[in-house]
Amino acid sequence: MISVIKHRDLKKVKAVLFDFDGTLSTLRCGWEKVMRELMLELLGSGLEKEIDKYIDESTGIQTVHQMAWLRNKILEKSSSALGVWEYKDEYNKRLIKSIEHRTNDLKNGADPQSYMLTGTAEFLESLKKLNVKLYLASGTDHCDMSKEAELLGLSHCFDLILGAPEREASCSKEAVMRRLIEKESLCPSELAVIGDGKVEIALAVEYGAYPLGVASDELAREGINPAKRSRLINAGAAAVIGDFKELDEILGVLGIC
Ligand SMILES: [Mg+2]
Structure with missing residues (x-):
C-alpha cells in the first residue's frame, strides 16, 4: 500500500x-547483524544499544563512514586501532561470506525474484x-x-x-x-x-x-x-x-x- x-x-x-x-x-538482507557482530566483537559488550542506534541511523551511507565511527569508538577505549579501510575489508569479507549462499543460488539458476x-x-x-x-x-x-x-x-x-x-x-x-x-x-x-x-x-x-x-x-x-x-x-x-x-x-x- x-x-x-x-x-x-x-x-x-x-x-x-x-x-x-x-x-x-x-x-544483502541481514547486513546489520554482520556489522553489529563485528562492532560488538571489537568494542566489547555494554554498547549494544549505542551500536544498534548508530547502525539504524547510518543506513544508506558508505560503509567506510560506518567503519570510521567504529574506529573512533575503539580509540575511546584503546590507544591504537587499525585503519578504517582495514575494518571495512574485514566487514566486507564477513558480509560477502554471509550472503554467498544467495549469490551462488543465483549463479546456479535460481529465480532472481x-x-x-x-x-x-x-x-x-x-x-x-x-x-x-x-x-x-x-x-x-x-x-x-x-x-x-x-x-x-x-x-x-x-x-x-x-x-x-x-x-x-x-x-x-x-x-x-x-x-x-x-x-x-x-x-x-x-x-x-x-x-x-x-x-x-x-x-x-x-x-x-x-x-x-x-x-x-x-x-x-x-x-x-x-x-x-x-x-x-x-x-x-x-x-x-x-x-x-x-x-x-x-x-x-x-x-x-
Ligand atoms: Mg538501502
Missing part, C-alpha cells in the same frame, strides 16, 4: 535515482518503456553492487550504475544527484529518489527532488516495515511504499501516468 505523506505539485518525473540494497535487492522486492523488475521495465532515465547508486562497493545487479538481471535497466568507489569516501548518491542537476540541467522536481535509507531521502529533500521511501520488509520482500517507515517519514519522505506491487499507483505518485 502506498501512503502519501505530503501532497505536492510534481512535474512529470523524467529520471529516477534508486538505492540498491533494501530498495530493489534483498541479497527470490532476492528482490516484489514487483521490482516489472516496475523498472515499465519506467524504461516510459522513457524515464534510471540511475542506480549505492554506498556498497561499486564492483560488488554491479555484480549483484547483473546476477539479478537488472543491469540493463539502468543508464548509470555507481557504487562506492574503491578506497574513496565520496558519496555516489550525492555525486549522481549533483551530476544530473548541475551538469545535465535536470530540474530537481523532475527527479525522484527511491530508497529505504534516510541518507538518500534526506539528500532528495536537500536537492528538491521527490523523495519516495521504501519501507521494505526484506525477509517477506513485500509489505511494510514499520520501523523503516517512521525513519523514512522523519527523513522527509513525501510518500512511502513497501514494495512495487501497485505499479499504477506508484507511477501516478511520480506523475508519470
Whole structure:
C-alpha cells in the first residue's frame, strides 16, 4: 500500500535515482547483524544499544563512514586501532561470506525474484518503456553492487550504475544527484529518489527532488516495515511504499501516468 505523506505539485518525473540494497535487492538482507557482530566483537559488550542506534541511523551511507565511527569508538577505549579501510575489508569479507549462499543460488539458476522486492523488475521495465532515465547508486562497493545487479538481471535497466568507489569516501548518491542537476540541467522536481535509507531521502529533500521511501520488509520482500517507515517519514519522505506491487499507483505518485 502506498501512503502519501505530503501532497505536492510534481512535474512529470523524467529520471529516477534508486538505492540498491533494501530498495530493489534483498541479497544483502541481514547486513546489520554482520556489522553489529563485528562492532560488538571489537568494542566489547555494554554498547549494544549505542551500536544498534548508530547502525539504524547510518543506513544508506558508505560503509567506510560506518567503519570510521567504529574506529573512533575503539580509540575511546584503546590507544591504537587499525585503519578504517582495514575494518571495512574485514566487514566486507564477513558480509560477502554471509550472503554467498544467495549469490551462488543465483549463479546456479535460481529465480532472481527470490532476492528482490516484489514487483521490482516489472516496475523498472515499465519506467524504461516510459522513457524515464534510471540511475542506480549505492554506498556498497561499486564492483560488488554491479555484480549483484547483473546476477539479478537488472543491469540493463539502468543508464548509470555507481557504487562506492574503491578506497574513496565520496558519496555516489550525492555525486549522481549533483551530476544530473548541475551538469545535465535536470530540474530537481523532475527527479525522484527511491530508497529505504534516510541518507538518500534526506539528500532528495536537500536537492528538491521527490523523495519516495521504501519501507521494505526484506525477509517477506513485500509489505511494510514499520520501523523503516517512521525513519523514512522523519527523513522527509513525501510518500512511502513497501514494495512495487501497485505499479499504477506508484507511477501516478511520480506523475508519470
Ligand atoms: Mg538501502
